[in-house]
Amino acid sequence: MDARVPTREEAYALLTKYNSSESLIKHALAVEGVMRYCARKRGEDEDKWGIIGLVHDLDYEQFPEEHCRMSRKILEENGWPEEYIRAVVSHGWGICSDVEPRTELEKVLYAVDELTGLVVTTALVRPSRSVMDLKAKSVKKKWKDKRFAAGVDRSIIEKGAHMLGVELPDLITDTIMGMRDVAEEIGLKGTAAGD
Numbered sequence: 001m002d003a004r005v006p007t008r009e010e011a012y013a014l015l016t017k018y019n020s021s022e023s024l025i026k027h028a029l030a031v032e033g034v035m036r037y038c039a040r041k042r043g044e045d046e047d048k049w050g051i052i053g054l055v056h057d058l059d060y061e062q063f064p065e066e067h068c069r070m071s072r073k074i075l076e077e078n079g080w081p082e083e084y085i086r087a088v089v090s091h092g093w094g095i096c097s098d099v100e101p102r103t104e105l106e107k108v109l110y111a112v113d114e115l116t117g118l119v120v121t122t123a124l125v126r127p128s129r130s131v132m133d134l135k136a137k138s139v140k141k142k143w144k145d146k147r148f149a150a151g152v153d154r155s156i157i158e159k160g161a162h163m164l165g166v167e168l169p170d171l172i173t174d175t176i177m178g179m180r181d182v183a184e185e186i187g188l189k190g191t192a193a194g195d
Contacts, residue, residue: 006080011051019061026186028054030116030179037178038108049105052087056109068092111160114152115175121149123188130190131179136172
């Protein structure tokens, strides 16, 4: 059977079929927003990048011990293209997958997955509770405090930035900008001025 390109609607339906956790769905939407932003910035296929970002943690809620392996199985069963599947699996490189990120898309996904968590946590401790007025320097300030967002593996973000050949503040800025596009959906519109 030839794999056909999935639509955003199909990707979202699959995500919500396997995930009911509000925080996991918001994380998926945040990563999708960042992937779309980064694709636009690079002149790449925004839908493809966004869809892969949306389903990157597809199996996490139901199969945490088999993270990435079950995503491959589910996506194959649904006839997804190998290129999409490989990208999804590569975000777990060195953690739960031996698939190394090679394409620009895969490297961006690898770098921003953890980073979105740090951005969310940083935004939530601000008076505005928003990404709309968040700057990279605020995230960098929190970066140094290892107790803050302790679950965020900063070494993965650093490795991702290195693979992409970008400076950390630039990667953080791109992540914030991408999350601003979906601020309403991920609950981080807050009370900040400006739309």
